[in-house]
């Protein structure tokens with residue numbers, strides 16, 4: 001159970017390099033930001049895996065400056081009343097640019113050609129002579145007129161799909177859970193595949209942009225490859241776990257898959273014939289690192305200071321204009337009678353309510369109540385204690 005009153009200096013622990021512009025969101029008088037704090041109020045991280053970490057009682061929020069949250073034990077955070085945030089779309093353009101770059105570069109055998117040239121020795125025969133004689137081994141394919149299958153039409157997938165049309169490619173998309181926002185942004189020339197098998201069967205290139213979940217783990221496997229055209233190129237800028245690597249190695253060996261371009265090299269990938277390993281550079285641009293860091297830190301600051309929630313992946317989003325009045329925030333199970341029990345505690349202390357919001361998300365809910373009256377400092381711990389004793393309350397703050 002987490003219960004806290006604020007008005008003290010808050011501590012932020014960073015677990016990766018977070019862009020300075022993002023960290024500057026925390027003003028120095030009110031925040032201490034370090035990478036070695038034992039008991040922080042919030043954590044800001046990128047891909048650092050937190051599955052082995054124990055979270056202290058004081059921890060209220062974790063912000064992932066980026067999209068994928070498979071490095072965070074989200075269910076455990078929810079049980080402990082820790083809000084987890086990410087930064088949807090903030091790095092999507094960076095990933096899109098690298099996907100399209102790699103799509104063309106690998107189709108033209110550019111990566112193999114570059115490393116071949118770097119290995120040439122000009123002592124016996126001039127480099128230019130060797131280049132002209134050897135270049136035939138790198139003859140590639142143009143993408144114009146070919147079909148790109150895009151699995152997952154979220155922030156990244158939609159950008160890739162739209163821009164691939166501008167390369168004169170045919171584009172097929174598959175996303176059974178597409179959001180209304182993305183659907184509005186998607187070109188009507190992107191053909192909708194009704195099944196993933198339809199996409200597999202018709203694509204010369206396939207790019208995947210879905211989160212790694214129990215449902216998507218290993219989605220590229222022997223069964224999936226069987227539907228695909230021979231020599232298909234597969235681009236994976238999402239997560240290595242989407243691919244069954246044993247099946248991929250075999251498919252590359254027998255030519256079913258022509259190239260496997262992945263942003264997630266590991267020991268298996270380095271041993272694969274025709275794999276193009278990229279060192280997880282999808283989001284590594286100055287612009288994207290700043291976008292993600294600023295968005296992540298602003299969301300955490302807002303949450304710590306006002307309780308308002310934007311872009312959480314485990315708490316419901318909820319917002320009330322912050323007037324500076326005393327505010328109760330409670331994260332609780334989504335069961336009847338929670339709000340009335342909180343209100344009745346406030347009433348028993350003769351406290352009037354100025355405003356309130358209650359939002360739910362599947363099994364959990366979040367309530368914020370602004371109190372119209374002055375609340376004396378000595379009453380705060382008592383109020384917190386009483387609210388936190390309500391069955392179903394996970395965490396309470398008085399801000």
Ligand SMILES: NC(=O)c1ccc[n+]([C@@H]2O[C@H](COP(=O)([O-])OP(=O)(O)OC[C@H]3O[C@@H](n4cnc5c(N)ncnc54)[C@H](O)[C@@H]3O)[C@@H](O)[C@H]2O)c1
Pocket residue numbers: 066067068069088089091092095151152153154155156157174175176177178179182209210211212215216237238239263280281282283284
């Ligand atoms: N390489 C990198 O540096 C980098 C950078 C950003 C994101 N990523 C990865 O890319 C993923 C996608 O990022 P995003 O910003 O586009 O996320 P997003 O949430 O905007 O989009 C994900 C899309 O996948 C769809 N989806 C979910 N399950 C699906 C399924 N089984 N079949 C088809 N579609 C499915 C969702 O409906 C959603 O539209 C992230 O989860 C992350 O793992 C990698």
Ligand SMILES: O=C(O)[C@H](O)COP(=O)(O)O
Pocket residue numbers: 046047048065066067068069091280282283284
């Ligand atoms: O999911 C993401 O946002 C990407 O994989 C980026 O990861 P990074 O922040 O470690 O570059």
